[in-house]
């Protein structure tokens with residue numbers, strides 16, 4: 082698949098820049114630390130090729146916000162290596178305000194609420210105020226980025242594109258739009274939400290729900306992973322704001338404008354994962370044991386406790402798996418300064434200890450638990466050599482792990498993907514085994530079925546899954562976004578209308 086090309090320069094706006102800044106203790110200098118996610122891989126080349134800009138928080142609180150951003154290391158091979166520091170707009174936010182915006186409102190309110198877990202959500206006027214202010218700050222920075230882009234490219238006829246990402250920045254669009262209109266500057270604005278958009282009954286719990294919807298409707302196009310989230314959003318706009326909507330065409334009328342709503346399911350850099358799987362050395366446990374694999378950020382939405390209990394239930398119900406199957410759970414630490422995440426860590430530690438204490442023999446322990454980040458090579462090897470990927474979120478926007486596992490399944494015969502229907506991935510990866518993590522006994526049955534599935538069925542299912550993910554990879558996602566914005570240049574040079 083060829084790389085996507087935008088007809089205009091793009092400004093990407095995200096909570097974090099596509100790399101973080103770290104202070105080198107020895108030299109005292111700032112350095113870039115690359116982020117290797119699929120989003121950066123797909124989006125950075127389009128920003129760089131189009132001479133665009135990236136607006137975001139640099140991952141560090143600096144005493145002097147004017148301290149220059151370093152250029153990338155000459156040996157940097159990551160997709161952001163070509164992103165010059167003059168193309169990076171760092172948004173500096175005072176520490177206390179950032180904490181209230183990020184830990185308080187984004188992760189304390191929107192994260193649980195949008196994952197339909199309202200009991201975990203904290204509703205605080207103070208956090209909301211800071212969320213509002215930080216969004217304003219991002220909008221101001223985006224506006225100056227837009228002005229500099231337009232000045233620099235004053236002879237260009239193409240309209241610049243502003244692409245805002247995720248639940249951290251749901252309010253920013255309107256301020257950018259208004260300021261651009263006042264200055265008579267053209268721009269197209271798109272938004273993409275990486276997490277689910279909840280149904281009306283959940284969304285309405287947020288006391289300032291109107292403002293969120295109005296903020297999102299400041300864009301020309303609002304994208305979500307799957308159709309269900311689109312319809313939830315359209316429904317909320319109609320019921321909360323009284324907007325006229327077209328459900329079939331997924332259009333919302335607001336403030337004299339028509340906003341397009343589109344499902345844009347994210348993909349992964351499929352070929353990169355295949356290459357990694359082909360070259361990664363074997364890292365799996367030992368002997369002929371089958372490995373059931375879990376890979377996640379340690380987050381309560383990922384259904385980790387349910388997963389461990391389902392595995393325990395498998396060993397009870399189907400003792401033929403004793404000493405033959407191991408659950409390898411790799412959990413990357415996440416939001417470690419938040420109490421709920423510390424509690425989850427403790428619960429996991431105890432549960433792993435209890436299950437291992439119950440079943441461990443001289444030769445075997447049922448659960449291997451790695452609490453930490455693993456390299457991309459290692460990850461690819463784990464994906465490649467696992468018999469089953471057990472992906473059990475209670476709610477998840479998409480879930481890239483399910484897709485990465487499928488890409489790395491290059492062995493013959495392949496393994497089996499088990500995925501929750503409450504992840505966007507479960508909605509789209511029809512040939513996977515679907516498993517409701519809330520029903521522990523049923524989840525154990527599905528896991529048993531995966532472990533005992535005949536080879537030809539495994540091959541058939543995996544071939545379909547791999548074919549779809551290869552075509553619908555992260556570049557395809559990038560292209561779909563540009564197409565939805567009317568900013569995609571196809572090979573023949575024509576812009577593609579939305």
Ligand code: ADQ
Pocket residue numbers: 118119275276347376377378411412413453454455456460477478479480481482485
């Ligand atoms: P996340 O909630 O972070 O993303 P996910 O989609 O599973 O969830 O992506 C996690 C990424 O982290 C994967 O690329 C995975 O390889 C990596 N990872 C996880 N554990 C790791 C470990 N221990 N070591 C190394 N790497 C690890 C949010 C939404 C998702 C949505 C994505 C993209 O919550 O629903 O799919 O954004 O839109």
